[in-house]
Amino acid sequence: MKGEDPRLGEAKTLPMADVVARLELAGLVRTGAELVGPCPQCGGKDRFGINLQTGIFQCRKDCGPHAKGDQVALVQHTLGMDFRGALEWLCGPAEGLTDAEREERRRKAAENRRRQDGIAQKRREDSIRVARDIWFAAGPAEGTAVRDYLTRRGISPELFRTMPQSIRFDPVARYTIPAEGRAGAWETIHTGPAMICAVVDPAGRVTAVHRTWLDLSQPKGKLLLPDPRKPCEILPAKKVLGSKKGGAIRLGFAPSCDTMIMAEGVETTLSAMIAEPAPQASAYWCGVDLGNMAGRMQRGPGLKYAGLPDMDDSEAWLPPEWVKRLVFVQDGDSDPKLTTAKLKAGLRRAMIKRPGLRGSIVHAGEGRDLNDILMGQRDEG
Ligand SMILES: [Zn+2]
Incomplete structure:
Protein backbone atom coordinates (compact mmCIF):
# COMPACT_ATOMS: atom_id res chain seq x y z
CA MET A 1 0.00 0.00 0.00
CA LYS A 2 1.35 3.41 -1.07
CA GLY A 3 0.05 6.86 -0.09
CA GLU A 4 0.28 9.00 3.01
CA ASP A 5 0.96 7.31 6.31
CA PRO A 6 -2.52 7.06 7.86
CA ARG A 7 -0.93 7.36 11.29
CA LEU A 8 -0.40 11.08 10.60
CA GLY A 9 -4.12 11.71 10.32
CA GLU A 10 -4.75 9.54 13.35
CA ALA A 11 -2.15 11.37 15.50
CA LYS A 12 -3.65 14.76 14.66
CA THR A 13 -7.09 13.73 15.83
CA LEU A 14 -5.99 12.26 19.16
CA PRO A 15 -7.44 14.50 21.89
CA MET A 16 -4.56 16.54 23.33
CA ALA A 17 -5.75 15.72 26.86
CA ASP A 18 -5.30 12.00 26.12
CA VAL A 19 -1.76 12.55 24.82
CA VAL A 20 -0.94 14.59 27.94
CA ALA A 21 -2.28 11.81 30.15
CA ARG A 22 -0.21 9.18 28.33
CA LEU A 23 2.91 11.33 28.63
CA GLU A 24 2.23 11.69 32.37
CA LEU A 25 3.21 15.36 32.27
CA ALA A 26 3.36 16.55 35.87
CA GLY A 27 2.36 19.83 37.49
CA LEU A 28 0.03 21.16 34.78
CA VAL A 29 -2.89 23.27 35.96
CA ARG A 30 -6.02 23.96 33.96
CA THR A 31 -6.38 27.69 33.17
CA GLY A 32 -9.25 28.35 30.79
CA ALA A 33 -8.65 26.27 27.69
CA GLU A 34 -5.00 25.79 28.59
CA LEU A 35 -2.96 23.45 30.73
CA VAL A 36 -0.15 25.54 32.20
CA GLY A 37 2.93 24.46 34.15
CA PRO A 38 6.62 23.63 34.00
CA CYS A 39 8.22 22.75 30.66
CA PRO A 40 9.29 19.08 30.52
CA GLN A 41 12.60 20.21 28.99
CA CYS A 42 13.57 23.50 30.59
CA GLY A 43 11.49 23.51 33.78
CA GLY A 44 10.20 26.76 35.28
CA LYS A 45 6.77 27.28 36.78
CA ASP A 46 4.28 28.46 34.17
CA ARG A 47 6.22 28.90 30.94
CA PHE A 48 4.72 25.84 29.28
CA GLY A 49 1.19 25.74 27.93
CA ILE A 50 -0.98 23.24 26.09
CA ASN A 51 -4.16 24.57 24.52
CA LEU A 52 -6.72 21.78 24.65
CA GLN A 53 -9.02 23.47 22.16
CA THR A 54 -6.49 24.19 19.41
CA GLY A 55 -4.33 21.14 20.23
CA ILE A 56 -1.14 23.22 20.23
CA PHE A 57 1.55 23.33 22.91
CA GLN A 58 4.25 25.92 23.42
CA CYS A 59 7.27 26.57 25.64
CA ARG A 60 7.46 30.34 26.09
CA LYS A 61 11.00 30.38 27.41
CA ASP A 62 14.33 28.58 27.02
CA CYS A 63 13.33 26.00 24.42
CA GLY A 64 12.90 28.75 21.83
CA PRO A 65 10.29 29.65 19.25
CA HIS A 66 10.35 26.21 17.64
CA ALA A 67 9.22 24.45 20.80
CA LYS A 68 5.59 24.38 19.82
CA GLY A 69 3.24 22.30 17.77
CA ASP A 70 0.77 19.46 17.63
CA GLN A 71 0.43 16.04 19.24
CA VAL A 72 3.47 14.50 17.51
CA ALA A 73 5.59 17.56 18.27
CA LEU A 74 4.58 17.38 21.94
CA VAL A 75 5.78 13.78 22.15
CA GLN A 76 9.03 14.76 20.39
CA HIS A 77 9.51 17.66 22.81
CA THR A 78 8.68 15.74 25.97
CA LEU A 79 10.49 12.50 25.25
CA GLY A 80 13.28 13.95 23.09
CA MET A 81 12.36 11.73 20.14
CA ASP A 82 12.57 12.35 16.42
CA PHE A 83 9.40 12.61 14.35
CA ARG A 84 9.39 8.94 13.34
CA GLY A 85 9.91 7.78 16.90
CA ALA A 86 7.19 10.05 18.25
CA LEU A 87 4.70 8.87 15.63
CA GLU A 88 5.45 5.26 16.50
CA TRP A 89 5.11 6.01 20.23
CA LEU A 90 1.69 7.54 19.58
CA CYS A 91 0.24 5.22 16.95
CA GLY A 92 2.35 2.08 16.86
CA PRO A 93 4.66 0.82 14.15
CA ALA A 94 4.01 1.54 10.49
CA GLU A 95 5.38 -1.70 9.13
CA GLY A 96 3.37 -4.79 8.78
CA LEU A 97 -0.06 -3.19 8.77
CA THR A 98 -2.66 -4.99 6.76
CA ASP A 99 -5.07 -3.08 4.57
CA ALA A 100 -7.78 -3.77 7.12
CA GLU A 101 -5.66 -2.27 9.90
CA ARG A 102 -4.95 0.83 7.81
CA GLU A 103 -8.64 1.19 7.09
CA GLU A 104 -9.38 0.84 10.80
CA ARG A 105 -6.91 3.65 11.57
CA ARG A 106 -8.56 5.93 9.00
CA ARG A 107 -11.98 5.18 10.42
CA LYS A 108 -10.79 5.93 13.96
CA ALA A 109 -9.24 9.20 12.85
CA ALA A 110 -12.45 10.31 11.13
CA GLU A 111 -14.43 9.39 14.22
CA ASN A 112 -12.09 11.38 16.49
CA ARG A 113 -12.36 14.41 14.24
CA ARG A 114 -16.16 14.25 14.20
CA ARG A 115 -16.24 13.95 17.97
CA GLN A 116 -13.97 16.96 18.45
CA ASP A 117 -15.96 19.07 15.98
CA GLY A 118 -19.06 18.12 17.93
CA ILE A 119 -17.48 19.13 21.24
CA ALA A 120 -16.38 22.50 19.81
CA GLN A 121 -19.85 23.14 18.38
CA LYS A 122 -21.54 22.29 21.66
CA ARG A 123 -19.16 24.54 23.61
CA ARG A 124 -20.00 27.40 21.24
CA GLU A 125 -23.75 26.86 21.57
CA ASP A 126 -23.52 26.64 25.36
CA SER A 127 -21.63 29.93 25.61
CA ILE A 128 -24.13 31.67 23.31
CA ARG A 129 -26.98 30.40 25.48
CA VAL A 130 -25.36 31.69 28.68
CA ALA A 131 -24.64 35.05 26.99
CA ARG A 132 -28.28 35.37 25.90
CA ASP A 133 -29.49 34.53 29.42
CA ILE A 134 -27.31 37.32 30.81
CA TRP A 135 -28.52 39.77 28.16
CA PHE A 136 -32.23 39.07 28.63
CA ALA A 137 -31.93 39.20 32.44
CA ALA A 138 -30.28 42.65 32.35
CA GLY A 139 -32.33 45.83 32.74
CA PRO A 140 -32.40 49.28 31.10
CA ALA A 141 -29.20 51.28 31.52
CA GLU A 142 -30.77 54.74 31.78
CA GLY A 143 -30.68 56.12 35.31
CA THR A 144 -28.20 53.50 36.54
CA ALA A 145 -24.47 53.38 37.23
CA VAL A 146 -23.98 52.92 33.46
CA ARG A 147 -25.12 56.51 32.87
CA ASP A 148 -22.74 57.76 35.59
CA TYR A 149 -19.91 55.68 34.16
CA LEU A 150 -20.34 57.06 30.63
CA THR A 151 -20.56 60.59 32.00
CA ARG A 152 -17.32 59.92 33.86
CA ARG A 153 -15.79 58.88 30.53
CA GLY A 154 -16.70 62.23 28.99
CA ILE A 155 -19.82 60.95 27.26
CA SER A 156 -22.07 63.48 28.91
CA PRO A 157 -25.88 63.35 28.96
CA GLU A 158 -26.15 66.72 27.14
CA LEU A 159 -24.31 65.27 24.14
CA PHE A 160 -25.57 61.73 24.52
CA ARG A 161 -29.26 61.97 25.28
CA THR A 162 -30.67 58.61 24.34
CA MET A 163 -29.21 55.42 25.70
CA PRO A 164 -28.99 52.84 22.87
CA GLN A 165 -31.06 49.67 23.17
CA SER A 166 -27.86 47.67 22.86
CA ILE A 167 -26.63 48.84 26.28
CA ARG A 168 -28.12 47.42 29.49
CA PHE A 169 -27.31 47.23 33.18
CA ASP A 170 -26.74 44.26 35.47
CA PRO A 171 -26.37 45.24 39.16
CA VAL A 172 -25.05 41.81 40.12
CA ALA A 173 -22.85 40.63 37.27
CA ARG A 174 -20.61 37.74 38.27
CA TYR A 175 -16.91 37.89 37.36
CA THR A 176 -15.60 34.36 36.98
CA ILE A 177 -12.20 32.82 36.34
CA PRO A 178 -11.26 29.19 35.66
CA ALA A 179 -11.26 27.25 38.92
CA GLU A 180 -7.78 26.13 39.91
CA GLY A 181 -7.17 22.47 39.20
CA ARG A 182 -10.74 21.64 38.18
CA ALA A 183 -11.17 21.20 34.46
CA GLY A 184 -14.07 23.14 32.96
CA ALA A 185 -15.14 24.62 36.33
CA TRP A 186 -15.36 28.35 37.05
CA GLU A 187 -15.27 30.30 40.28
CA THR A 188 -16.86 33.69 40.98
CA ILE A 189 -14.36 36.19 42.36
CA HIS A 190 -16.50 39.34 42.20
CA THR A 191 -20.18 40.24 41.93
CA GLY A 192 -21.17 43.78 41.14
CA PRO A 193 -22.61 46.35 38.73
CA ALA A 194 -21.70 46.06 35.06
CA MET A 195 -22.53 47.64 31.74
CA ILE A 196 -23.81 44.94 29.43
CA CYS A 197 -23.67 45.40 25.65
CA ALA A 198 -25.26 43.08 23.12
CA VAL A 199 -23.07 41.69 20.36
CA VAL A 200 -25.40 40.73 17.52
CA ASP A 201 -24.73 38.68 14.41
CA PRO A 202 -25.59 39.87 10.87
CA ALA A 203 -29.15 38.62 11.35
CA GLY A 204 -29.56 40.74 14.49
CA ARG A 205 -29.48 37.82 16.91
CA VAL A 206 -27.67 38.28 20.24
CA THR A 207 -24.72 35.86 20.20
CA ALA A 208 -22.47 37.39 22.86
CA VAL A 209 -22.39 39.90 25.70
CA HIS A 210 -19.66 42.48 26.23
CA ARG A 211 -19.45 43.30 29.93
CA THR A 212 -17.65 46.17 31.68
CA TRP A 213 -17.53 45.92 35.47
CA LEU A 214 -17.96 49.30 37.10
CA ASP A 215 -16.52 50.98 40.19
CA LEU A 216 -17.39 54.65 40.28
CA SER A 217 -14.91 55.26 43.10
CA GLN A 218 -12.13 54.72 40.53
CA PRO A 219 -10.98 57.64 38.33
CA LYS A 220 -11.95 55.85 35.12
CA GLY A 221 -15.05 54.33 36.66
CA LYS A 222 -13.96 50.76 35.91
CA LEU A 223 -13.42 47.97 38.40
CA LEU A 224 -9.79 47.32 39.42
CA LEU A 225 -9.87 43.65 40.34
CA PRO A 226 -6.62 42.01 41.50
CA ASP A 227 -5.94 38.59 40.02
CA PRO A 228 -6.12 36.11 42.93
CA ARG A 229 -3.67 33.87 41.04
CA LYS A 230 -1.10 36.68 40.53
CA PRO A 231 -1.58 39.22 43.31
CA CYS A 232 0.38 42.00 41.55
CA GLU A 233 -1.75 41.90 38.42
CA ILE A 234 -5.11 43.50 37.70
CA LEU A 235 -7.70 41.58 35.73
CA PRO A 236 -9.32 43.26 32.71
CA ALA A 237 -12.53 45.08 33.65
CA LYS A 238 -14.06 44.03 30.32
CA LYS A 239 -14.93 40.55 29.14
CA VAL A 240 -16.82 39.08 26.22
CA LEU A 241 -18.87 35.93 26.64
CA GLY A 242 -20.41 33.96 23.78
CA SER A 243 -19.57 34.00 20.09
CA LYS A 244 -18.53 37.46 18.90
ZN1 LIG B 1 11.05 24.74 27.64
Whole structure:
Protein backbone atom coordinates (compact mmCIF):
# COMPACT_ATOMS: atom_id res chain seq x y z
CA MET A 1 0.00 0.00 0.00
CA LYS A 2 1.35 3.41 -1.07
CA GLY A 3 0.05 6.86 -0.09
CA GLU A 4 0.28 9.00 3.01
CA ASP A 5 0.96 7.31 6.31
CA PRO A 6 -2.52 7.06 7.86
CA ARG A 7 -0.93 7.36 11.29
CA LEU A 8 -0.40 11.08 10.60
CA GLY A 9 -4.12 11.71 10.32
CA GLU A 10 -4.75 9.54 13.35
CA ALA A 11 -2.15 11.37 15.50
CA LYS A 12 -3.65 14.76 14.66
CA THR A 13 -7.09 13.73 15.83
CA LEU A 14 -5.99 12.26 19.16
CA PRO A 15 -7.44 14.50 21.89
CA MET A 16 -4.56 16.54 23.33
CA ALA A 17 -5.75 15.72 26.86
CA ASP A 18 -5.30 12.00 26.12
CA VAL A 19 -1.76 12.55 24.82
CA VAL A 20 -0.94 14.59 27.94
CA ALA A 21 -2.28 11.81 30.15
CA ARG A 22 -0.21 9.18 28.33
CA LEU A 23 2.91 11.33 28.63
CA GLU A 24 2.23 11.69 32.37
CA LEU A 25 3.21 15.36 32.27
CA ALA A 26 3.36 16.55 35.87
CA GLY A 27 2.36 19.83 37.49
CA LEU A 28 0.03 21.16 34.78
CA VAL A 29 -2.89 23.27 35.96
CA ARG A 30 -6.02 23.96 33.96
CA THR A 31 -6.38 27.69 33.17
CA GLY A 32 -9.25 28.35 30.79
CA ALA A 33 -8.65 26.27 27.69
CA GLU A 34 -5.00 25.79 28.59
CA LEU A 35 -2.96 23.45 30.73
CA VAL A 36 -0.15 25.54 32.20
CA GLY A 37 2.93 24.46 34.15
CA PRO A 38 6.62 23.63 34.00
CA CYS A 39 8.22 22.75 30.66
CA PRO A 40 9.29 19.08 30.52
CA GLN A 41 12.60 20.21 28.99
CA CYS A 42 13.57 23.50 30.59
CA GLY A 43 11.49 23.51 33.78
CA GLY A 44 10.20 26.76 35.28
CA LYS A 45 6.77 27.28 36.78
CA ASP A 46 4.28 28.46 34.17
CA ARG A 47 6.22 28.90 30.94
CA PHE A 48 4.72 25.84 29.28
CA GLY A 49 1.19 25.74 27.93
CA ILE A 50 -0.98 23.24 26.09
CA ASN A 51 -4.16 24.57 24.52
CA LEU A 52 -6.72 21.78 24.65
CA GLN A 53 -9.02 23.47 22.16
CA THR A 54 -6.49 24.19 19.41
CA GLY A 55 -4.33 21.14 20.23
CA ILE A 56 -1.14 23.22 20.23
CA PHE A 57 1.55 23.33 22.91
CA GLN A 58 4.25 25.92 23.42
CA CYS A 59 7.27 26.57 25.64
CA ARG A 60 7.46 30.34 26.09
CA LYS A 61 11.00 30.38 27.41
CA ASP A 62 14.33 28.58 27.02
CA CYS A 63 13.33 26.00 24.42
CA GLY A 64 12.90 28.75 21.83
CA PRO A 65 10.29 29.65 19.25
CA HIS A 66 10.35 26.21 17.64
CA ALA A 67 9.22 24.45 20.80
CA LYS A 68 5.59 24.38 19.82
CA GLY A 69 3.24 22.30 17.77
CA ASP A 70 0.77 19.46 17.63
CA GLN A 71 0.43 16.04 19.24
CA VAL A 72 3.47 14.50 17.51
CA ALA A 73 5.59 17.56 18.27
CA LEU A 74 4.58 17.38 21.94
CA VAL A 75 5.78 13.78 22.15
CA GLN A 76 9.03 14.76 20.39
CA HIS A 77 9.51 17.66 22.81
CA THR A 78 8.68 15.74 25.97
CA LEU A 79 10.49 12.50 25.25
CA GLY A 80 13.28 13.95 23.09
CA MET A 81 12.36 11.73 20.14
CA ASP A 82 12.57 12.35 16.42
CA PHE A 83 9.40 12.61 14.35
CA ARG A 84 9.39 8.94 13.34
CA GLY A 85 9.91 7.78 16.90
CA ALA A 86 7.19 10.05 18.25
CA LEU A 87 4.70 8.87 15.63
CA GLU A 88 5.45 5.26 16.50
CA TRP A 89 5.11 6.01 20.23
CA LEU A 90 1.69 7.54 19.58
CA CYS A 91 0.24 5.22 16.95
CA GLY A 92 2.35 2.08 16.86
CA PRO A 93 4.66 0.82 14.15
CA ALA A 94 4.01 1.54 10.49
CA GLU A 95 5.38 -1.70 9.13
CA GLY A 96 3.37 -4.79 8.78
CA LEU A 97 -0.06 -3.19 8.77
CA THR A 98 -2.66 -4.99 6.76
CA ASP A 99 -5.07 -3.08 4.57
CA ALA A 100 -7.78 -3.77 7.12
CA GLU A 101 -5.66 -2.27 9.90
CA ARG A 102 -4.95 0.83 7.81
CA GLU A 103 -8.64 1.19 7.09
CA GLU A 104 -9.38 0.84 10.80
CA ARG A 105 -6.91 3.65 11.57
CA ARG A 106 -8.56 5.93 9.00
CA ARG A 107 -11.98 5.18 10.42
CA LYS A 108 -10.79 5.93 13.96
CA ALA A 109 -9.24 9.20 12.85
CA ALA A 110 -12.45 10.31 11.13
CA GLU A 111 -14.43 9.39 14.22
CA ASN A 112 -12.09 11.38 16.49
CA ARG A 113 -12.36 14.41 14.24
CA ARG A 114 -16.16 14.25 14.20
CA ARG A 115 -16.24 13.95 17.97
CA GLN A 116 -13.97 16.96 18.45
CA ASP A 117 -15.96 19.07 15.98
CA GLY A 118 -19.06 18.12 17.93
CA ILE A 119 -17.48 19.13 21.24
CA ALA A 120 -16.38 22.50 19.81
CA GLN A 121 -19.85 23.14 18.38
CA LYS A 122 -21.54 22.29 21.66
CA ARG A 123 -19.16 24.54 23.61
CA ARG A 124 -20.00 27.40 21.24
CA GLU A 125 -23.75 26.86 21.57
CA ASP A 126 -23.52 26.64 25.36
CA SER A 127 -21.63 29.93 25.61
CA ILE A 128 -24.13 31.67 23.31
CA ARG A 129 -26.98 30.40 25.48
CA VAL A 130 -25.36 31.69 28.68
CA ALA A 131 -24.64 35.05 26.99
CA ARG A 132 -28.28 35.37 25.90
CA ASP A 133 -29.49 34.53 29.42
CA ILE A 134 -27.31 37.32 30.81
CA TRP A 135 -28.52 39.77 28.16
CA PHE A 136 -32.23 39.07 28.63
CA ALA A 137 -31.93 39.20 32.44
CA ALA A 138 -30.28 42.65 32.35
CA GLY A 139 -32.33 45.83 32.74
CA PRO A 140 -32.40 49.28 31.10
CA ALA A 141 -29.20 51.28 31.52
CA GLU A 142 -30.77 54.74 31.78
CA GLY A 143 -30.68 56.12 35.31
CA THR A 144 -28.20 53.50 36.54
CA ALA A 145 -24.47 53.38 37.23
CA VAL A 146 -23.98 52.92 33.46
CA ARG A 147 -25.12 56.51 32.87
CA ASP A 148 -22.74 57.76 35.59
CA TYR A 149 -19.91 55.68 34.16
CA LEU A 150 -20.34 57.06 30.63
CA THR A 151 -20.56 60.59 32.00
CA ARG A 152 -17.32 59.92 33.86
CA ARG A 153 -15.79 58.88 30.53
CA GLY A 154 -16.70 62.23 28.99
CA ILE A 155 -19.82 60.95 27.26
CA SER A 156 -22.07 63.48 28.91
CA PRO A 157 -25.88 63.35 28.96
CA GLU A 158 -26.15 66.72 27.14
CA LEU A 159 -24.31 65.27 24.14
CA PHE A 160 -25.57 61.73 24.52
CA ARG A 161 -29.26 61.97 25.28
CA THR A 162 -30.67 58.61 24.34
CA MET A 163 -29.21 55.42 25.70
CA PRO A 164 -28.99 52.84 22.87
CA GLN A 165 -31.06 49.67 23.17
CA SER A 166 -27.86 47.67 22.86
CA ILE A 167 -26.63 48.84 26.28
CA ARG A 168 -28.12 47.42 29.49
CA PHE A 169 -27.31 47.23 33.18
CA ASP A 170 -26.74 44.26 35.47
CA PRO A 171 -26.37 45.24 39.16
CA VAL A 172 -25.05 41.81 40.12
CA ALA A 173 -22.85 40.63 37.27
CA ARG A 174 -20.61 37.74 38.27
CA TYR A 175 -16.91 37.89 37.36
CA THR A 176 -15.60 34.36 36.98
CA ILE A 177 -12.20 32.82 36.34
CA PRO A 178 -11.26 29.19 35.66
CA ALA A 179 -11.26 27.25 38.92
CA GLU A 180 -7.78 26.13 39.91
CA GLY A 181 -7.17 22.47 39.20
CA ARG A 182 -10.74 21.64 38.18
CA ALA A 183 -11.17 21.20 34.46
CA GLY A 184 -14.07 23.14 32.96
CA ALA A 185 -15.14 24.62 36.33
CA TRP A 186 -15.36 28.35 37.05
CA GLU A 187 -15.27 30.30 40.28
CA THR A 188 -16.86 33.69 40.98
CA ILE A 189 -14.36 36.19 42.36
CA HIS A 190 -16.50 39.34 42.20
CA THR A 191 -20.18 40.24 41.93
CA GLY A 192 -21.17 43.78 41.14
CA PRO A 193 -22.61 46.35 38.73
CA ALA A 194 -21.70 46.06 35.06
CA MET A 195 -22.53 47.64 31.74
CA ILE A 196 -23.81 44.94 29.43
CA CYS A 197 -23.67 45.40 25.65
CA ALA A 198 -25.26 43.08 23.12
CA VAL A 199 -23.07 41.69 20.36
CA VAL A 200 -25.40 40.73 17.52
CA ASP A 201 -24.73 38.68 14.41
CA PRO A 202 -25.59 39.87 10.87
CA ALA A 203 -29.15 38.62 11.35
CA GLY A 204 -29.56 40.74 14.49
CA ARG A 205 -29.48 37.82 16.91
CA VAL A 206 -27.67 38.28 20.24
CA THR A 207 -24.72 35.86 20.20
CA ALA A 208 -22.47 37.39 22.86
CA VAL A 209 -22.39 39.90 25.70
CA HIS A 210 -19.66 42.48 26.23
CA ARG A 211 -19.45 43.30 29.93
CA THR A 212 -17.65 46.17 31.68
CA TRP A 213 -17.53 45.92 35.47
CA LEU A 214 -17.96 49.30 37.10
CA ASP A 215 -16.52 50.98 40.19
CA LEU A 216 -17.39 54.65 40.28
CA SER A 217 -14.91 55.26 43.10
CA GLN A 218 -12.13 54.72 40.53
CA PRO A 219 -10.98 57.64 38.33
CA LYS A 220 -11.95 55.85 35.12
CA GLY A 221 -15.05 54.33 36.66
CA LYS A 222 -13.96 50.76 35.91
CA LEU A 223 -13.42 47.97 38.40
CA LEU A 224 -9.79 47.32 39.42
CA LEU A 225 -9.87 43.65 40.34
CA PRO A 226 -6.62 42.01 41.50
CA ASP A 227 -5.94 38.59 40.02
CA PRO A 228 -6.12 36.11 42.93
CA ARG A 229 -3.67 33.87 41.04
CA LYS A 230 -1.10 36.68 40.53
CA PRO A 231 -1.58 39.22 43.31
CA CYS A 232 0.38 42.00 41.55
CA GLU A 233 -1.75 41.90 38.42
CA ILE A 234 -5.11 43.50 37.70
CA LEU A 235 -7.70 41.58 35.73
CA PRO A 236 -9.32 43.26 32.71
CA ALA A 237 -12.53 45.08 33.65
CA LYS A 238 -14.06 44.03 30.32
CA LYS A 239 -14.93 40.55 29.14
CA VAL A 240 -16.82 39.08 26.22
CA LEU A 241 -18.87 35.93 26.64
CA GLY A 242 -20.41 33.96 23.78
CA SER A 243 -19.57 34.00 20.09
CA LYS A 244 -18.53 37.46 18.90
CA LYS A 245 -17.03 36.52 15.57
CA GLY A 246 -18.74 38.37 12.72
CA GLY A 247 -20.88 40.36 15.16
CA ALA A 248 -20.93 43.96 16.35
CA ILE A 249 -22.48 46.18 19.02
CA ARG A 250 -24.91 48.44 17.20
CA LEU A 251 -24.76 51.69 19.16
CA GLY A 252 -26.14 54.26 16.77
CA PHE A 253 -28.42 53.96 13.78
CA ALA A 254 -29.39 56.51 11.21
CA PRO A 255 -32.26 55.75 8.87
CA SER A 256 -31.25 55.77 5.20
CA CYS A 257 -27.59 56.58 5.84
CA ASP A 258 -24.80 54.90 3.91
CA THR A 259 -21.81 55.61 6.18
CA MET A 260 -20.66 53.42 9.04
CA ILE A 261 -18.17 54.49 11.70
CA MET A 262 -16.64 51.60 13.63
CA ALA A 263 -14.20 51.58 16.54
CA GLU A 264 -12.87 48.77 18.69
CA GLY A 265 -14.22 49.96 22.03
CA VAL A 266 -17.69 50.94 23.19
CA GLU A 267 -16.47 54.22 24.73
CA THR A 268 -14.45 55.12 21.63
CA THR A 269 -17.40 54.46 19.36
CA LEU A 270 -19.68 56.59 21.54
CA SER A 271 -17.01 59.31 21.67
CA ALA A 272 -16.89 59.38 17.86
CA MET A 273 -20.67 59.56 17.80
CA ILE A 274 -20.95 62.58 20.04
CA ALA A 275 -17.94 64.28 18.40
CA GLU A 276 -19.72 64.37 15.05
CA PRO A 277 -21.70 67.58 14.44
CA ALA A 278 -24.43 65.69 12.58
CA PRO A 279 -24.47 62.22 14.15
CA GLN A 280 -27.71 61.40 12.38
CA ALA A 281 -25.77 61.00 9.14
CA SER A 282 -23.95 57.79 10.07
CA ALA A 283 -24.31 54.47 11.81
CA TYR A 284 -22.01 53.85 14.78
CA TRP A 285 -21.10 50.25 15.46
CA CYS A 286 -18.53 48.94 17.90
CA GLY A 287 -16.37 46.16 16.41
CA VAL A 288 -15.67 44.56 19.85
CA ASP A 289 -12.00 43.87 19.10
CA LEU A 290 -9.44 44.33 16.38
CA GLY A 291 -9.32 40.64 15.53
CA ASN A 292 -13.02 40.71 14.82
CA MET A 293 -12.76 43.86 12.68
CA ALA A 294 -9.85 42.37 10.72
CA GLY A 295 -11.03 38.81 10.28
CA ARG A 296 -8.35 36.25 9.55
CA MET A 297 -5.29 37.71 7.82
CA GLN A 298 -2.97 36.03 5.33
CA ARG A 299 -0.01 34.54 7.16
CA GLY A 300 3.49 33.77 6.08
CA PRO A 301 6.98 35.24 5.89
CA GLY A 302 6.85 39.03 5.58
CA LEU A 303 3.06 39.18 5.78
CA LYS A 304 2.60 40.17 9.44
CA TYR A 305 2.15 43.86 8.67
CA ALA A 306 0.86 43.48 5.10
CA GLY A 307 -2.79 43.77 6.13
CA LEU A 308 -4.05 41.28 3.56
CA PRO A 309 -7.34 39.55 4.39
CA ASP A 310 -7.62 35.77 4.18
CA MET A 311 -10.73 35.57 2.03
CA ASP A 312 -11.32 31.95 3.09
CA ASP A 313 -12.48 33.21 6.49
CA SER A 314 -16.19 32.75 5.91
CA GLU A 315 -17.17 33.94 9.41
CA ALA A 316 -15.33 37.28 9.30
CA TRP A 317 -17.27 40.47 9.99
CA LEU A 318 -18.62 42.33 6.96
CA PRO A 319 -20.56 45.59 6.84
CA PRO A 320 -24.21 45.30 5.82
CA GLU A 321 -25.03 45.76 2.13
CA TRP A 322 -26.24 49.35 2.58
CA VAL A 323 -22.83 50.59 3.73
CA LYS A 324 -21.11 52.58 0.97
CA ARG A 325 -18.51 54.24 3.18
CA LEU A 326 -16.79 52.43 6.03
CA VAL A 327 -14.59 54.34 8.47
CA PHE A 328 -12.48 52.53 11.07
CA VAL A 329 -11.31 54.58 14.03
CA GLN A 330 -7.76 53.71 15.06
CA ASP A 331 -7.08 54.01 18.77
CA GLY A 332 -3.67 54.77 20.15
CA ASP A 333 -2.05 51.58 21.46
CA SER A 334 1.19 49.75 21.96
CA ASP A 335 1.63 48.31 18.46
CA PRO A 336 0.25 50.83 15.93
CA LYS A 337 1.85 49.02 12.98
CA LEU A 338 -0.01 45.79 13.68
CA THR A 339 -3.22 47.70 14.46
CA THR A 340 -3.01 49.46 11.09
CA ALA A 341 -2.44 46.13 9.34
CA LYS A 342 -5.51 44.63 10.98
CA LEU A 343 -7.72 47.58 10.15
CA LYS A 344 -6.51 47.52 6.54
CA ALA A 345 -7.26 43.82 6.27
CA GLY A 346 -10.82 44.44 7.47
CA LEU A 347 -11.36 47.35 5.07
CA ARG A 348 -9.89 45.43 2.14
CA ARG A 349 -12.13 42.47 2.85
CA ALA A 350 -15.14 44.78 2.92
CA MET A 351 -14.11 46.46 -0.35
CA ILE A 352 -13.64 43.10 -2.08
CA LYS A 353 -16.97 41.76 -0.85
CA ARG A 354 -18.93 44.99 -1.34
CA PRO A 355 -17.86 46.44 -4.70
CA GLY A 356 -18.10 50.23 -4.71
CA LEU A 357 -17.58 50.55 -0.96
CA ARG A 358 -14.95 53.10 0.13
CA GLY A 359 -12.93 52.35 3.22
CA SER A 360 -10.78 54.65 5.32
CA ILE A 361 -8.99 54.86 8.65
CA VAL A 362 -9.09 57.89 10.93
CA HIS A 363 -6.53 58.30 13.71
CA ALA A 364 -7.39 59.60 17.11
CA GLY A 365 -3.78 60.71 17.64
CA GLU A 366 -0.48 59.34 18.85
CA GLY A 367 -0.85 57.10 21.89
CA ARG A 368 -4.36 58.23 22.72
CA ASP A 369 -7.80 57.16 21.79
CA LEU A 370 -10.77 59.35 21.06
CA ASN A 371 -12.12 58.84 24.52
CA ASP A 372 -8.84 60.08 26.08
CA ILE A 373 -9.18 63.24 24.02
CA LEU A 374 -12.76 63.68 25.10
CA MET A 375 -11.82 63.18 28.75
CA GLY A 376 -8.94 65.64 28.33
CA GLN A 377 -11.35 68.24 27.00
CA ARG A 378 -13.60 67.73 29.93
CA ASP A 379 -10.72 68.04 32.40
CA GLU A 380 -9.37 71.12 30.68
CA GLY A 381 -12.80 72.69 30.40
ZN1 LIG B 1 11.05 24.74 27.64
